[in-house]
Amino acid sequence: MTQLPDSHQDAGGIRCRDAAGLVCEARDRELVPDERAALDAHLAVCPYCKVASRQFAALFEQLDELLGKTQSRPE
């Protein structure tokens, strides 16, 4: 079960767990416009997911940086 606030359940047409899933998926693939729009709409009205997505982005950025430093890039 989720502990996220019910008031944000359908923000942007998707739920918080869907938004979190999209944030993660966006790392692996390009989101289709519908997904992108739904995620943006959700983040616009859901402070929780907005903060979470920022933290995700910062975390992945650090990971990319770490991996980039330890792995040689193929030319």
Ligand SMILES: [Zn+2]
């Ligand atoms: Zn949310």
